[in-house]
Amino acid sequence: MLRVGLTGGIGSGKSAVATRLAERGAVIVDADRIAREVVAPGTEGLAAIVAAFSDRVLTADGALDRAALGALVFADTTARRRLEEITHPLVRARSAELFAAAPADAVVVNDVPLLVEVGLAPTYHLVVVVQTAVATRLERLMRTRGMSRAEAERRIAAQADDARRRAAADVVLDNDGGLDELHAAVDALWSARLVPYERNVREQRVAPGPVVPTEPDPTWPQQYARLAARIRHALAPDDLRIDHVGSTAVPGLAGRDVIDVQVTVSSLAEADGPLAGRLADAGFPRVPGVRGDRPRWAGRDAGPGGGGDEGWEQRLHGSADPGRPVAVHLRVAGSAGWRHALLMRDHLRADPDRRAAYLVVKRELAAAAPDGGGSGTADDPWFAEEYLRAQDWAAQTGWRP
Structure with a gap:
């Protein structure tokens, strides 16, 4: 199988890329969805969060109050790191189970918001980063998620910046245009690179390379x-x-x-x-x-x-x-x-x-x-x-x- 890491800053449109890849045939392992599963009522994850932050992060019916927890950890670096120490190992373990269950010829895309921050890039065959201008991301977060501008800015600042994500990226998908443009880029990536890459890995075959010199590339x-x-x-x-x-x-x-x-x-x-x-x-x-x-x-x-x-x-x-x-x-x-x-x-x-x-x-x-x-x-x-x-x-x- 081919293991692909997909990431991007909050509000970048990463989910739209994951959805399109799923339509093409990819198996999606969604870290956000798993992160919700591992802290559902009755789980060890939720119990550990309550032990660390008290029951003020619970709703009246005993579920995790994500808004309350978010307000706490995104304003306090130490608190955010404590939360990550609880949830990241649980998410990684569940993700590994889903990878293992995928077909041998699958292109498995791991949608991970904090892929760069937690140093996961080397674990994949390929890392895809969705990149969008900060101004566009702020507008999206305020319009679609109801965040204040200050809250949206805090969420963006809590993640790696664009330069750090680009340094980890084998592929950068620009999402400053329309959805049709993004879909075209994803489709080209799927057919020209991901599908043959998966086949080559499975068959242990080397892809052909260039035979003539090119000009120096500073990257x-x-x-x-x-x-x-x-x-x-x-x-x-x-x-x-x-x-x-x-x-x-x-x-x-x-x-x-x-x-x-x-x-x-x-x-x-x-x-x-x-x-x-x-x-x-x-x-x-x-x-x-x-x-x-x-x-x-x-x-x-x-x-x-x-x-x-x-x-x-x-x-x-x-x-x-x-x-x-x-x-x-x-x-x-x-x-x-x-x-x-x-x-x-x-x-x-x-x-x-x-x-x-x-x-x-x-x-x-x-x-x-x-x-x-x-x-x-x-x-x-x-x-x-x-x-x-x-x-x-x-x-x-x-x-x-």
């Missing part, structure tokens, strides 16, 4: 951060070193729009073990047939870290997500390939002149083979010379991987 580091958090969560409890490598790790450097991630393992046997299955379940299936990436120019004992084909051997995983190509390289700590990836990244980051020269050569190779056949750089002799320059730079600066 590449932020995209890497989200992917690294997802990979780290998938590999837990193992605490492995994870690095951003390749062209997208060097500011201002053009390259294929593929985020290269290097995971450091102690041995290839470790890479072939349970880690491979965890990565596949998280949306990073193994690329079959790829076992090494020794450049032709590298001698059999090229550079520190070991030589021969063995020193360059790796295990490669790709991305099941058709909207975000990724290459996850599992390499042994201290091996030639592992060291090369880190050294070239840091060398180019540190030297603007060498970065510019590197970019020129890459573009010349791409122009010579516009179908992508020349977009690879590792086999060109120029890069052998550049690696020697990087070795000199490492010696001069005392660089360590």
Whole structure:
């Protein structure tokens, strides 16, 4: 199944997105609905709330007085955190039950208002954020929920701001237009990304990626951060070193729009073990047939870290997500390939002149083979010379991987 996290600020229109996704065929796990269920009369959740806040948060018939509780916790950060300590574990446990009950081929959308605030983003294959201007949200809250402006402002201020939500988002849906525009965006997301993503995860298949270079994207580091958090969560409890490598790790450097991630393992046997299955379940299936990436120019004992084909051997995983190509390289700590990836990244980051020269050569190779056949750089002799320059730079600066 595909696990999708859906969130957005209060009044953003997140529920409209969830409703449309349900119409397309998604299974919706609504955290707000679950939050009401776990504090219904007679539940342990309601008893814990009364113990924490007294029976002043109850109605005359013994149900939770949401207005009274909201007025209390949204004006007091400590009180809000106490409430979250009670309800969040209950909501998570019930959500897990609903996920487990969903069909194996389902796209399960977890509608979570506080997804960013409680750090859930890495637990999903994809995070979708609904974004709407604050002025629009205020108007909606006052018109549809009967809030005063001050109350609406307090509710918005109690949540993460737009910048923090965007940083966690793989997809941002703009809801400043009409409902037809929002539905069109949701439908496109469903058909072009969510449906094939789910199938690829289930069949452990890598989505095709680009073969030609593109201009630098300043959001590449932020995209890497989200992917690294997802990979780290998938590999837990193992605490492995994870690095951003390749062209997208060097500011201002053009390259294929593929985020290269290097995971450091102690041995290839470790890479072939349970880690491979965890990565596949998280949306990073193994690329079959790829076992090494020794450049032709590298001698059999090229550079520190070991030589021969063995020193360059790796295990490669790709991305099941058709909207975000990724290459996850599992390499042994201290091996030639592992060291090369880190050294070239840091060398180019540190030297603007060498970065510019590197970019020129890459573009010349791409122009010579516009179908992508020349977009690879590792086999060109120029890069052998550049690696020697990087070795000199490492010696001069005392660089360590």
